[in-house]
Amino acid sequence: GEDVEQSLFLSVREGDSSVINCTYTDSSSTYLYWYKQEPGAGLQLLTYIFSNMDMKQDQRLTVLLNKKDKHLSLRIADTQTGDSAIYFCAAYSSASKIIFGSGTRLSIRP
């Protein structure tokens, strides 16, 4: 079945860029999403990209999509302590479901 995979942890220094990677299996996925979950809260949509795009930028966030490799990444420029959270990649699959990855926990070092 469809699957979305992410690494579990990422640690970066404050002020550096963070790059969170994700791979998905359903090549017909039309929309790909990045959600952020802070402690004790629900998932908050950060951004999404349509499959006919290969890049989308929104302030400090840059999403890159490589459809050939089914690889999605989220780059956070100038990472701040407030960016500490779990980041979920998700794909809207051909079965009309959204498949979520297991989440990447981003921690920020001073």
Next chain:
Amino acid sequence: DAGVIQSPRHEVTEMGQEVTLRCKPISGHDYLFWYRQTMMRGLELLIYFNNNVPIDDSGMPEDRFSAKMPNASFSTLKIQPSEPRDSAVYFCASSLNSVGGSQPQHFGDGTRLSIL
């Protein structure tokens, strides 16, 4: 602009008791989803509704779980009887017009359920 509202935020109860989780979707949204999040299994879709009608309940773990949506502004997820392995964070989400696409799902803050 109110988001998805879930209640209670925390629930602690003893095994065997009935548990009812509540959700109010964003006004005008016609899709409602119930998810369960655990460390072991991540985020799992349990069931979703379109226009108050259950569309896919294949994620409901067993007959102890049931969900209803009596009207467009209210849904419940019930567990009876509850078991310790049901302990998790349960999220409700809603979206406009579609399961996904350009109208993404908006999540509530969740109900943290602990079954002793």
